[in-house]
Structure formats: structure tokens, C-alpha cells
Amino acid sequence: MYRSRVFRGDVLSPPGQQQQGEQELATKMLQIQSKRFYLDVKQNRRGRFIKVAEIGADGRRSQIFLALSTAAEFRDHLSTFSDFYASLGPPNPENVPEDGKLKSEMMIKDNRRYYLDLKENSRGRFLRVSVSQTITRGGPRSQIAIPAQGMIEFRDALTDLLEEFGTDDGGFKGELPEGRHMRVENKNFYFDIGQNNRGIYMRISEVKTNFRTAITVPEKSWARFRDIFADYCEKMKEGGEKVSFQVARSICFLPFILCSIGYRLLVEG
């Protein structure tokens, strides 16, 4: 039930936005051993990307999304991985690397990390591709596993698609500024710039160990947010001066206050 029909790994659009205004430009199907892989080139307002869906023999599916530029990088890595795989001898139970990782690479695209690990287990060797997002950190990663014997076929299919559609992501993604991270006490703040069909926005996430919340600020209002922030910064400075002034004044007048209280007690009973 945890890994049911609900897709995860929506890494290119906020939830709920990915279906509408999204068109499929091409699709390829690969049968690799017991698995089927669908490589779909898609396009939405944010640009072009490839959806890779893996469907297991039991119908279970998982999928990852790759920007076209990342897909090109992945394609190149697939060549190195399959060269490396071809150079390997038969699996040697004596000499198993820790975690079974024979070779690893990482790709970074915006706030996403793609981990490529050539691994082996009792079933054989495979390339595991897992994606993590800063925004979804802590949540389940989306990942697929390509049987090592199918890496070349996978690479060739990817090459076909990239030759047809290029490696340019399109959209405005490339022009968006990088996200930032800030730690205050035991809280983390993430500033992530994104874009949907309503424009550019900043997602500010507050993340603690067991708590996460976020606000989404449209780009149009950033300057007003800044002004209000600056205003409060000023107010706190002024306020701090006022308070210490009041404290100083109270101390100066303390003797007079005490005298007047004493006088009152004396005169008025």
C-alpha cells in the first residue's frame, strides 16, 4: 500500500500541475528481461523532459523524471557504466564491495540529485537510479532499477529520443536562480525558486526533524515582502532603543516614586 498506484517523483512540477497543459511528444517502450520501460518525451510550460516509467512483472511501477539536459548526461554515463560492466568478471562472492556498489555516479539538476549505482545482488547486476529532492528530503525517493544487460539498449533508446528532440530543456528553467539554504538554531530554511503556469514563485520551507511547512511567494510580491521585512527590522531596532530608554528613565525616577508613595502612606493613612 505504501508503493501503490500513486506516482511519486513529480520533480518537475508542483503536485496537481503536472497533468494539465502537458503534452506527450514521443514514447518508446523497452522490454528488458521481465520489466518494461516507457521513455516518454513530454512538454509542459516549464519545458521538455523525459519520464522514465518502470513496470515490473507484477505491474508495480515507479518512475523518474529527467530534464533533457540531464537525460543527455545520463546517456553518457550509461556508456561508461556499460563499458565498466562489460569489463567485469563473473560475480565473485568472495569479493563483494560494501553495499554491493560496483560503480557510482551522481548528477545534479537544480535542486535534484540523481544517484547512479551499479549494484549487484543474488539476482545479478543492475543500475539503480534514485532521485532525491531537497524539497522532499526525508520522504521516499523515486527510483528505478535497470538490469545491467539492458543498459546499452536503454542508452540507445535515450539517444534516439535526444537526437530527435535535442538536449535543450527549453522553458525558463535555466534562467531561474539557484535555491538557497539557511540554518537558524535547529531549523532549516530552504529558498527554492520555481515556476508553474501562474508564473515564478519562491517556496520558503521551514524544516525541522519532525515538522515541515512552506509558503509560496509569487515573484510579483517579493519586493513588498522585502519592504515589510525591512520595516520590521527597523521597528525592532527602534523598539529596542525605546525599551532601554524607558528602563533608564524608570531607574532615574525610582527615588521620587518611592518618596511619593511614602508621602501618600504618611498623609493619607
Next chain:
DNA sequence: TCGGCCA
């Protein structure tokens, strides 16, 4: 014909 040791 599978199946991928992270709660």
C-alpha cells in the same frame, strides 16, 4: 521468471 537489504 525474476528482482534490486531505508526505517
